[in-house]
Amino acid sequence: MTQITRAAKMVDMNPELEAFLPLFPNADLSDPLTARKNLAEFAAGAPAVDTTGMDIEDRTVPGNPDVPVRIYRPQAAHGAIVWLHGGGWVMGGLDSEHPWASRIAASSGATVVCVDYRLAPENPFPAAIDDAYTVLKWTADNAEELGVDPECIAVGGHSAGGGLAAGVALRSRDEQGPPIRFQLLNQPGLDDRQETWSARNFTDAPWMNRDKVTAAWSHYLGGAPASQYAAPARAADLSGLPPAYIATAEFCPNRDEDIDYAVRLLAAGVSVELHQWPGTFHGSQAIVSAEISGRQNAELGGALQRGLAG
Template identity: 75%
Template sequence: MDPELEAFIPFFPKADLVDLVAARESLSKLAAAVPAPDLSDMEVEDRMVPAEPDVPVRIYRPHRAQGALVWMHGGGWVMGDVDTEHPWAARLAESSGAVVVSVGYRLAPEHRFPAALDDAYAVLAWTAEHSAELGVDPERIAVGGHSAGGGLATGLALRSRDEQGPSIRFQLLNQPGLDDRQETWSARHFTDTPWMTRDKVTAAWGHYLGGAPASPYAAPARATDLSGLPPAYIATAELCPNRDEDIAYAVRLLQSGVSVELHQWAGTFHGSQALLSAEVSQRQIAELGAVLRRALAG
């Protein structure tokens, strides 16, 4: 493990996903402790996107933005909102120059699949329809997310392709959760890794699916046809249960004719980019912004 990250391990909370009230409170406290990003060069606005029910979003609008990113937060489909995602969504907007639409999708187990995906799809459609209001090119809209949010963004790209929905320029996927089967080497062996373990992944999928069979829109690794999808950037953490399913998905995209940039971050663990004092975390966050800027400008 990267020594800068390893130094934080004794202070990491041991929260599981059994007591969701405690887990949600813990995530809120962790997010509140992250230093505030620079908002001086952008407008930030909370909106409700019309849907059934309406979806809360927080819009980060840098000056002279070219494109937009519909961004889904992490949290195992059971935690998080636009407030806990604020430090990261704002940094993405700042570093990429893109309008970031952070989605406050409904959480499981109160709202199981497909509620979160339906919310994300409604926001994607709204962003495309309101591109002129947002000041962006409707052909320069990306989707992305971290962890569970990355899985949602991946499912969103599949659904939009299949339903001839809004045009998606790019997928920005950071350590996405893609496969409920947990059959890969990393999913089977990473039982005591920091922050995310096999048991936590199992619990998250259980809350999200509620025992129902997983469709490719819920678990994109199950999709049999990956052709015609947008280009993608996929980042993985070395000590993360999701690692091998993400790498396998990247290879399958390449074999389907989809352009992919894959970055396996050595010595990192799931969510460790939140430890901003570590040099490797700073590089991870900077790369997400740089990749998005290039994808939307090219």
């Protein structure tokens, strides 16, 4: 059984997840092009979601530059989410995110606007958040065409995408942008400082560990200081933000910064649902055949459904 160093003892991973570890792609972020290729190949082999009756359309959102999106419209969708893929701000795109964006749409009944934001290191901060914010404004402005209530628009994402979503929520609050109903943050990357216990100690965790997180932040920031929109944990004021669902994985470097962010949101008067998944690691919900992954993915859809309903 795979054991992960945790202070002075070894801790076991969920055995269902352990069997699939050899199948996870190599995410060596020192070579972004190869890492992107590996992630794309892994996603291509992911189990398909039944999208019968779901309208799926690729569009281009006007901006500077224009932003490609893929829109998933389930039947009778009421609300929408601007969805931001993971990949350490370095990997991922519309095709690699298709298994997960379609799953969110199917499980929540919400329209999903998946954003193909610009990637680092070629395009460091603020390129990705600028793209995400452009799509948020476009979604709100075109809510009628999309068939959704403009008051029922959420932001969300996995990992780096979760950090982007939290940054978009802060920016929209500060710039009096479109109202955001809900934040769906799954294992978000929120703090470049990496000072928490989990960030310092999970050096041998699967898929994402301290060294890879360090590389991801370096690519994303491009040597510039981190603002609160790049690293939302740096925000001094979290009041006035939308309600949030935050999910963490036990063996994830981001775990403690996510829990800290949830506690700070609560202290600022923001409603939060926090779910810590034992025995899991960063991104392990992609192992969809595992029972715990099924519960994780279903909970994301259920949380979004509840959040959009208010």
